[in-house]
Amino acid sequence: MANIQITSDEINRLIYSYFKDSGFEHSAFALAKEAHLERSPCFSKHVPRGELVELLSKSLLYTEVEYHFQGGELAANCKTGFSLLETHVCSTTPPEPQTFIAPLIRPNVPSVILEPTLPVRSNGVPDTNASKRKADVPPTNEPQEKRPRREQEAQGENTSDASSKKARNALPTFRKQGPVDKDTDPSSIQLLTGHKSEVFCCAFNPIKHNLVASGSKDASVKIWNLASTSKDPVTLESFSIAESGDLTSLSWNPTGELLAIASYDSVLRIADTSGKIYFQHSKHQGPIFTTRFSPSGRWLLTASLDGTSCLWDVANKRLHRQYSVHSDCCLDVDWINDTMFASCAADRIVHILSIDQENPIKSFGGHKDEINQIKCNPSGTRLASCSDDTTTRIYDVSNISSQVDGIPGLDGSSSTVVLEGHHHSVSTLGWYRLPGTSKELLATGSFDGVTRLWDCDSGECLHFFVDHTRPVYALSISPNNRWMATGGGDGWLHVYNLKSYQKIWSWYAGDDKPGVFEIDWQSHDKLERIAVALECKSVGIIDVSMIPVITNST
Known part of the structure; x- marks a missing residue:
């Protein structure tokens, strides 16, 4: 008999491919990270589209043979179908059609701990695993009167009945969407609705300050006018295949006239503020993850799963150069100045490139897992990269010329600063400098x-x-460098004072699809606003100037 061996890595690889085929990109990403698939030989193997369904179909055929191989009249005339979840019972009577009715009980969402107190390890680092354990089980040792009351209680339901009270306490509690404090003016927060699925990205226009763009899994981009009495946005729906039209990145040019759009359908699109397509191209052969205009707006960079980055001449509407310098998918790009930029990839390498050279000017190694994001500081002298290896690295790029290194190779010099302390993938980062100081600092957010x-x-x-009980997805520093906003999978948006290290305000996206995927912070004249891309199919606009607890924090 043949030796049949099935490993958990093989099963996870099949499920991962099923998620990808079905468009469940975030589920696929979460599975890959949780199961450490990138470390398994199975991860590099090709899995045909629909392979998991094909194998399950074959298992049902085997089940049919198993039940019917002995023959007989009942087996020959059996009308009962075969299911993956139900035991087969032969019958000559056709089954009645069934209609699925969703239960009325809401899903059990893990409790959110507003002020978690974590055990501290001997090296001073908080035990984040303890935080995850606390998030899994709702706390039960707090006084009953401090628990949120259900709506029935607020309407005068009889709370003296002991059995009713016991039943109520057994139910999970849910928090409504809104700020954690009672002093915030409700009108300071508005939700822009209209997308049909999760909103993954959002971006304020840098010049036309009342315009904000949003991109969704529903394969549409919307441009909202916050000053308009009409709530109907300009909508772009020029995506040929909606199933692969997930939006991944939005980037305005410096004059606010053009919006670059990155999508999973591999097509680069540039649109104007009226929604008219200015330029589009299908040079990339895989999903586009990032779009970045150069400081002057003359150039546009894109990074793709196909392993390449492309440099586009915006005014002439053409491809200037395609860079094939990475051995794996290119995940992010950022400008150092108007003629040099950096790119990073799953191959763990950061390359410095010039608009006039095909090969890297300089390359940095050192990361032990794929790099998620890179960001250059405002002065163009330092570059930071964050990785799945739980570290962030800072490189000196102040003296790099536009000429290719005479001796190619990876720079692992001692001048690189390595930031260690996170216990899971570092997902996002941001540079800042406290007002009145010259010292550059860095903020990082992690899946821990x-x-x-x-x-x-x-x-x-x-x-x-x-403060987050789930992965940190988004981080944004205010333009005045006084505050930082973070958002995560737990549905919370937290605002911190960067000088005093205090959390000063929090807002919850709600229990139903709570994720906060992206944050953009706008500051102009008297305008101080935060845009938030939300899993609950909405774009949140928070008027910071109407929240005294933030504006009074110095």
Whole structure:
């Protein structure tokens, strides 16, 4: 008999491909990280589209043979179908059609801990695993009167009945969408609705300050006018295949006239503020993850799953150069100045490239897992990269010329600063400089739920925040460098004072699809607003100027 061996990695690989085929990109990503698939030989194997369904179909055929191989009249005339979830019972009577009725009980969402107190390890780092355990089980040791009351209680339901009280306490509690405090003016927060699925990205126009763009899994881009009395946005729906039209990145040019759109359908699109397509091209052979205009707006960069980055001449509407310098999918790009940029990939390498050279000017190694994001500081002298290897690295790019290195190779010099302290993938980062100071600092957010602030010279962690109970997806520093906003899979948006290290305000997206995927912070004249891309199919607009607890925080 043949030796049949099935491993958990093989099963996870099949499920991962099924998620990807079905468009469940975030589920696929979460499975890959949780199961450490990138470390398995199975991850590099090709899996044909629909392979999991094909194998399950074959298993049902085997089940049919198993039940009917002995023959007989009942087996020959059996009308009962075969199911993956039900035991087969032969019958000559056709089954009645069934209609699925969704239960009225809401899903059991893990409780959110507003002020988590974590055990601290001997090295001073919080035990984030303890935080995850707390999030899994609703706390039961707090006084009953401090628990949120259900709506029936608020309407005068008889609470003296002991059995009713016991039943109520056994039910999970849910938090409504809104700020954690009672003093915030409700009109300071508005939700822009109209998308049919999760909103993954959002971006304020840098010049036309009342315009904000949003991109969704529903394969549409909307441009909202916050000053208009009409709530109907300009909508772009020029995506040929909606199932692969997930929006991944939105980027305005410096004059606010053009919006670059990255999508899973592999087509680059540039539109104007009226929604008219200015330019589009299908040069990439895989999903586009990032779009970045150069400081002057003359150039546009794109990064793709096909392993390449493309440089586009915006005014002439053409491809200037395609860079094939990575051995795996290119995940992010960022400009150092108007003639040089950096790119990173799943191959763990950061390349510095010139608009006039095909080969890298310089390359940085050191990461032990794929790099998620890179970001250059405002002065163009330092570059930061964050990775699945739980670290962030800072490189000196101040003296890099536009000429290719004479001796090719990876720079792993001691001048690179390595930031260590997170316990899971580092997903996002942001540069800042406290008002009145010249020292550059860095903030990082991680899938361990922790946000950290770093000294970029020494690599010292200055402070950490542990308010999120799920992965941190988004991080945005206010233009005045006083505040930081973070958003995560737990549905919370937190705002911190970067000088005092205090959390000063929080807003919850709600229990139903709570994820906060992206944050953009706008500051102009008297305008101080935050745009939030939400899993609940909405774009949140928060008028910070109407929230005194933030504006009074110095």
